[in-house]
Amino acid sequence: MFKIPRGTRDFTSEEMQKRRYIEEVMQKTFETFGYKEVQTPTFETLELFTAKSGDAIIEELYSFTDKGGRDLALRPELTAPVIRFYVDKLQMEPKPLKLYYFGNCYRYDRPQKGRYREFKQAGCEIIGTDTAEANAELIAMAYKILENAGVKNLVLNIGNLNILSSLFSQFKLTKDQQKYLIPQIDKSMFEDVFDALRDFDIKKEDASILTEILQTSDIKKIENLVMGDVAKKELEELNKILSFLDKSFGIKNYQIKMSIVRGLDYYKGVVFEIEAPSLGAEKQLCGGGTYELIKLFGGKETPTTGFAIGFDRTILALELEKYEFPNPTLDVFVIPVTEEMIEKSLKITQNLREKGVKVDIDLLRRGMSKSLKYASSINAKKAIIIGPKELEQDSVTIRDMETGKQDLKKIKDIEKIIK
Template sequence: MTFAYFYPMGNLFERPRGTRDFDTISMQKRRFVEERMRKTFESFGYEEVLTPTLENLDLFTAKSGEGVIGEMYAFKDRGGRSLALRPEITTSVVRFYVNELQQKPRPLKLFYFGNCFRYDRPQKARYREFWQAGCELIGADTPEAHAELIALGMTLLKDAGLKQLDLRIGHLKILNRMIAQLGLSEAEKRPLLRLIDKQDLAGLKKECERAGISKAKIERFIEFLNCKELKKIESFIKLDSGDKEDALDAKTELEKVLKYLEYFGIKDWKVDFKIARNLDYYTGLVFEIDAPKLGAEKQLCGGGVYGLAKLFGGKEVPQAGFAIGFDRTVLTLEAERYDFEAKRKTNYYVVPISEELVSHAISVGMRLRNKGEKVVIELSRRKPNRAFEHANTLGARWVIIIGKKEVKKGVVSIKDMLTGEQKEVNQESM
C-alpha cells in the first residue's frame, strides 16, 4: 500500500460544469494568440469595442426567436428583468451600433474579443464559457470589402501560427434560389436547411423524398450542393424561368470576391454551396474556415453578409462580419505542435544570504525591474543551495547572490544558469 501526498479533501469546491480554470502556461499561450490577433485586426484598420457580458434577453429572442432561450444562460434579476449571458457578440455590437454609432463615418470596422456562454452538454472543444474574437464591417458592400473580410479571417488565423486551414465560400442568394426551385413551403424548407448546414446529404435526400420532390429534381439539387465550380452554377439556375437575377448577380459578385482574394494573398479556397448557416441572419456571401486537425468540431471561423441593424431599430446598412472560436484556435495550435515561445517566467532571481541583506536584494531587484526585466526576489529566506534549486524551477537565467563580503566591495555575484559561469559585477551597473 502506498500513501499519496495527502491534504484534507472533505470540503472541496468545484467549478461549474463545462467551465475551465486556466493555469499560467495556458494563459501565456492564450495571451500570445490574443495579442497576435489584435495586431492583425489593427493592421487591417479595425478598432476594438467592448459590450456587456450580460444583455437583456429580448435582444437575443428578437434575433433568433424564443427557441434560443433553452441554449442560453437566461435568468431574471432581482428587479424581475429577464437577462441572458451573451451567446455571441455580433448581436451586442449591432445593438451598440444602432444606439450610438450610426452617425460615424463609414465603413465602420469594429473588432471584439470576449467570453460567451452556452447552456448545452459540455464536450471536447465545446465549453459552457468560451471565447470569441470577431469583427463587424458596417457600411461597405463592394466585392473588395467582402474579399478583405474573408482575407482578414484567414490572415488572423495564419498570423496566429496555424498551418492547415480550409476556407469554403458560398452564397445564400444562390442557395435560396435553388431551394425555391424545389417548390417547397417555408415550413418544409426549415428541416432541409438544418440538414444542409450539417452537410448531411443522405438525410437531405430522404427529407426531399418525403416532401414529394421528384427523383430527378432531388438529384439535380444534390449535384448543385456538391458543385465546386462557380462557372457551372448558371446551368443549375437556368433550369427555372422565374426571377433569377438575384442569384446571377450573386454569382457575379462571388467571382469578383474570389478574384480579389488572390490579391489579398489568399490562394486556397473552395466554393461550397452547402454553407447554410442561419438564414434569418445571413443574407448573402457566407464563408467558413476549418482546421482539419480538430476532427468533428473543426470549424474555427464562420461569417458572411447579414442584416440586423433594422431589426434593432436602426437604418438599413450593409453589414458583414465573422467570429473566430478562440479556444479552438489555441487547441489547433497545440494539435499542430506550434512552438509557443513560452515567455521566461523570470530572467533574474535575487537571493540575499541573510536577513540584514534583504534591503540590498530589494534595491538590486528593483533596479532591474525598472529597466523592464522580470525579477524574482527571494521572499522565503531560502539558503543559497535551496535557492539554486528554486532558480531551476523558476527557469531563471541569472541568479544574483547578495553576500556580505560582496556588498562591502560594492559588487554582486551573478551566476549564469545556462553556462554555469559565475562572476562578480559592479553593483551600480546592475
C-alpha cells in the first residue's frame, strides 16, 4: 500500500463538487470586477522566491535541482510569479491591469487543520494605480468574494504600514529595533512593545502614543494621536478608503487595526486581512495590501496592490457554518430490464447525452430492485425503465424518483419530458 504524502489530500467527488462550485462563485466575482484570469507555472526558479522573501524561506520551500542543474522551487504563493510574469511580458498592457488567478501552492510546514503542504490560493493583483478608490474596490472585492461564496462570519481588518513606518522614523528607531518590534506587534503583545520602546529611549508619552495607535480601532483617536505630515496624509487616504467601503460598497463591517504588519519588507501603505473567527488557529482567510516588488524584479516601478484567499480555509469555514452546498444529481438513470434490452437502452442513453442530459445506465446487469435502489442512492431525478413490454409499444417507463409516479412514454418523446 502506498500512502499519500504528508500534508496532501485526495478529494472525493463530493468534495470536488463543493470546490468547483465555490471556485466558480469566486471566479464570477473576479470577472464582475473586471479582473482577467492568468496562470503561471507550478514551479519557478528558486531565486524568484529568495529575492522576494530572503534565504530564510528556503526551509519552508519544496525546492530541488533539476537534471540540468537548475535550482527550482514549487511556488509557495502566487504574487511573486504573477509579478515576474508582469515584468517579463505585461508591462506595456493598458493600466490599470487587473489580474486574478487560482493555483496550488506548496509549503513545507507542519500540517494541521486549515494548513496543508499542498493548498490552493485564489488571488489577484491590480497594477498601475494606488488611488483610494482602487484600494477600496480591491478590498471590497475580497470581502464580496467571501460573502458571495457564502461565508457568514467575517472580520475585516484594515491597517496602513506607512503610518507605522513614519512613526518609526519619527522616533528615530533603527532598522534592527524595528525588526525586533514587528513580530511583537504582529502578536498583539503591546505591553512588550511598550517596554521595548522604553528600552530604546523613547519618551514615555511617545511610547504610549504608539501603543495606543496600534490598539485602537477608533480612527478619530488615531487622528488625534498621529504626528507628522506623511502619517497624516496616509491617514487621510485610509479615511477615504473606509468611506468608499461604507458609502459605495455597503461594507460597514470593518475595523481599523494598525497592528497588521505582514512582513514590512515589501508591503507598503494599505494592508488588510479577513478572518473567519470560527476556524481557530488557522483562521485567516485572506490577506493583502500594497507592495513594492516590480522594481525588485527589474521592472519599472508602478503601484501594485493584491490579495490572496486561502481556498481550502474558505471551504472549511463554509463547512463549519453548515453551508448547504448544492447536491450532486443525475438527470436520468436508465435500467434495461433484460439483457436483450441493453443495446436499445445504450442507444437511448447516448441520444440523451448528446442533448446534454446527465445520464447513467446500469452496467452491472442488476435486477430492477437493486437498480432502482442504486438510482436513488446516487440522487437520480428520473429513472427510465426499458423492457420488452414497453418496447412493443415503442415506449419506455419514466419514473420520477422523488414522487414515485411513473408513466409509459413514447421513445421519441423522452427528450421533451426529461427537459
